[in-house]
Amino acid sequence: MIEALFNQPNYLSAKKTLDAVALRSEAIANNLNNLETPGYKRVDLAPDFEKELARATTSNDSEQIASLKPTLAVDATSVPSSKDGNSVHLEDELMKMNQNAMTHALETQLVSGTLAKMRLAITGHA
């Protein structure tokens, strides 16, 4: 089956991580948007997604990985830094944004690498 080519757990979890990274970049963009909105609480990826993904990846079960779906949630651990109740910290947010970009670079290379290997296996040259 041709689907089996794209159902390796590693490839799937790289794809899921890319989904999560894209969603996270939206969350960070939104946080920076509301840098000065009184009472705004920062949003981020729901904390259980990473755990679920790690568990699904170690189980090596492609279906379990494919069924995961990253979601956004209000970050319950963040503390407002000023009296207006806004819990966005500019430096933290920029740091997370860069971290997110690095993860994105890593995952896109992983996906590209997998595809290149597959092409090598099929054609005999990369």
Next chain:
Amino acid sequence: MIQILSGIQNTSASLDAERTRLDVISQNIANAHTTHDVDGKPYQRRVVVFENELNNAMNGDTAGLSTMHVAKIARDSRPPTKVYDPGNPEADAKGMVSMPNINIHEEMADLISASRTFEANLAVVKNARSMAMQTLAIGRH
């Protein structure tokens, strides 16, 4: 429509709002000594009021996110500062002139905060762009 640059639809709204804020601050600084505004009274400090709007719930994943934009430009209701300057044509019988309720230090602090927010949002755009370029390069070698 596909979102190629994820997360930037709100960023442009925010950039626009901060730009308006910068414009208003520069107007305030420019009018720090205007004793005769269009209505004949001393210039009153203008403040930008932002408002926030929840994104359309139809957007699925990003339903909880919100967009900010300028709601209105209001006037600061603090009373004008009185300065003794009997030679000024705007002076009253006691020689006091009503100067605009503008504190230049406050405006400068506001100016810095607005330009930092602007920069942070620009960083988001740059980042989204480089991420999109990498995504488009998947499978290329």
